[in-house]
Amino acid sequence: MISNEHISDVFVSIFQTDAEWISSAPGRVNIIGEHTDYNGGYVLPAAINREVKMAASLRGDNRLFLYSEYHREMYETLISTKIAPPPQKSWHNYFLGVAEQFQKKHLPVPGMNVLISGDVPLGAGLSSSAAYEVCAATLLNTISEANLAPREIALLAQAAEHGDFVGVKCGIMDQYISAMALPDHALLIDCHTLDATPVPFNSRKASIAIINSMKHRKLVGSEYNRRRAECEEGLRLISEWSKKSFSSLRHIPSEVFDRFKEQLPLDVRKRLRHNLTENDRVRACVQFFACDNFKEVGHMLYASHASLRDDFEVSCAELDAIVDIASRCEGVYGCRMTGAGFGGCALALVAPEKVESFKSRMIEEYNRMFSKTPEIYITPPSAGANVLRKKNG
């Protein structure tokens, strides 16, 4: 957590004036529902206690100054009627991409000083970019008096990620949870209808431990696209053979899959089986969270990992080892890889009183196997984006 005092002090030292607003937006971890978002399925993410934070003041001219504490760099541009993408993509593109979306809605983007700070680790699969976009959109929403609801902020932030300034065709999970999260709740998102339902999570019974394997996700781009193509192929073949047009994998009933599965190419069959069973596991988890049954939630996490390892084939030795070590630690309900795979993070649900012993055993055993120290972040499900008016500017 970056304190408001810290960001206010840094703001004054950089811009020689007081901040008028402070906005923040959290990173996220996906509890369960992996590789289902682009297949119209269910996901169940939670916001983490690490966030991107921005402090801002109005300037009274049409210049925009952005300072990134992550990069220790200042960027300056004119806020003209239409912001154009700079020739090179860099950290400031996320802010400019969000500002462009406000302009597209004919909402004013005035000249400002903005300090960008935060403690969401970059490139760890904890959605620092969505947190950045949602934080910027939450700030501009207040400054421009646009009154957008959290859901609209999330959609605007996603449009910024899809647009020319960033250019990544992401799903809606990351922006939704960053904008709409409630403390002590996960969020069930139906990626087909875009409905979102808060799911209570009793953080007195379990803490979320995020274990960063410190393995760079090298293969992730090409393999991610290949998995997407295999899923699309499966949907197309089953729709053709059954003479029904299913709008996504999640709409294929299991008896239809069973009827045609032997005809599918082996890899495609496995990808579909993961998706169908993963959607069932997400729905089951929602029921188990409702009655604080962390033991059963834990079983679902282990089953999700096995399915991602064996059917979707996106795990790796490091993530498998983390799950294996966790399964032997006292107080662990369940553990699985989270995110696209091939490295990055795993997530475990751990009884709060066992968190310290879990951490030391995980670090020791993982270090012995791979000669590197995993970073472990402990978090309750945290609140979504917010903005604070510091003074009347």
Ligand code: NG1
């Ligand atoms: P991570 O690896 O957490 O960035 C990626 C995708 C998600 C989802 C998961 C797999 C991006 C920005 N995110 O998440 O939308 O498909 O993989 O469940 O591509």
